[in-house]
Amino acid sequence: MKTPSQTVGPxxxxxxTRRSENELVPAGDPAAIVLRGTLFDGDGAPIVDGMIxxxxxxxxxxxxxxxxxxxxxxxxxxxxxxxxxEAPHLDVYVFARGxxxxxxxxVYFPDEADANAADPVLAGLDEADRxxxxxxRDDGALRFDIHMQGLHETVFFST
Numbered sequence: 001m002k003t004p005s006q007t008v009g010p011x012x013x014x015x016x017t018r019r020s021e022n023e024l025v026p027a028g029d030p031a032a033i034v035l036r037g038t039l040f041d042g043d044g045a046p047i048v049d050g051m052i053x054x055x056x057x058x059x060x061x062x063x064x065x066x067x068x069x070x071x072x073x074x075x076x077x078x079x080x081x082x083x084x085x086e087a088p089h090l091d092v093y094v095f096a097r098g099x100x101x102x103x104x105x106x107v108y109f110p111d112e113a114d115a116n117a118a119d120p121v122l123a124g125l126d127e128a129d130r131x132x133x134x135x136x137r138d139d140g141a142l143r144f145d146i147h148m149q150g151l152h153e154t155v156f157f158s159t
Contacts, residue, residue, distance in 0.1 A: 022065035023076040024056065031078040034141035035107070038071045039094065042149030046071020050096035052146070054107075056080035057091055079109055087115035087122065094146055094156075103156045107144045108134045121157075129155045 025032050035054070039047040050067040058081040065073040082088045087108055094103040108116050116122055122130045132155055135142035146154045 022063045022074060024054070024061045024063045025076055025078045027076050029078065032076050033078060034074065035077050035090075035135065035144060036072065036074040036138070036141055037144040037146060039067050039073065039096065040071065040145065040147045040150075040152075042147075042153075044147075044150060047096050047148070050094065053093040053095070055091040055093070057083050057089075082115060085120060087112050087119035089119075092144075092146070094148070096148070103148070104158075105146065105154050105156050106133055107142075110134055110137060110142070125155060 037052075039050045039052065041047050046067070048067055048069055048071055050071070051064055052067065052073045052075075053062060053064040054075055054077065055062045056077070061080075063075055063077070065075060067073050077090065079088050080090065089106045089108045092105045092107055094105070106121065108119070108122065116130075116134060122133065125133075132152065135144040137143075145152075148154070
């Protein structure tokens with residue numbers, strides 16, 4: 001028997017408070033990069049009970065982080081190897097209440113201008129959308145905010 005899709009929940013904050021899974025590399029590793037951001041809804045309000053996963057496609061490493069009370073998430077990553085023909089990037093999955101299916105996007109690195117310019121995924125987007133997928137330098141870390149809808153809506157890809 002088929003049942004309707006879930007429209008409320010799941011409540012990630014309940015299951016994510018047990019252990020930290022947001023360090024893909026140890027914080028003291030010389031290659032460690034702090035990646036932080038905020039998950040926003042269509043009105044620009046923080047989503048406080050979402051979950052973000054990041055994946056390094058070549059290394060097959062992943063981490064997850066529930067959003068904090070201000071909608072913030074943080075990861076400790078290293079710059080991944082570039083998949084064949086693409087720029088180094090992390091695959092990012094967004095899980096939040098009200099989503100019937102998770103959303104997938106990418107985050108690219110700001111110090112990879114030449115590789116980013118040649119990346120076929122970025123090349124298929126207009127300039128404004130490309131800029132939304134490149135993390136910004138932010139006080140010794142990288143910042144990548146995710147907007148589910150609205151003026152600064154993040155580019156999402158089919159999963």
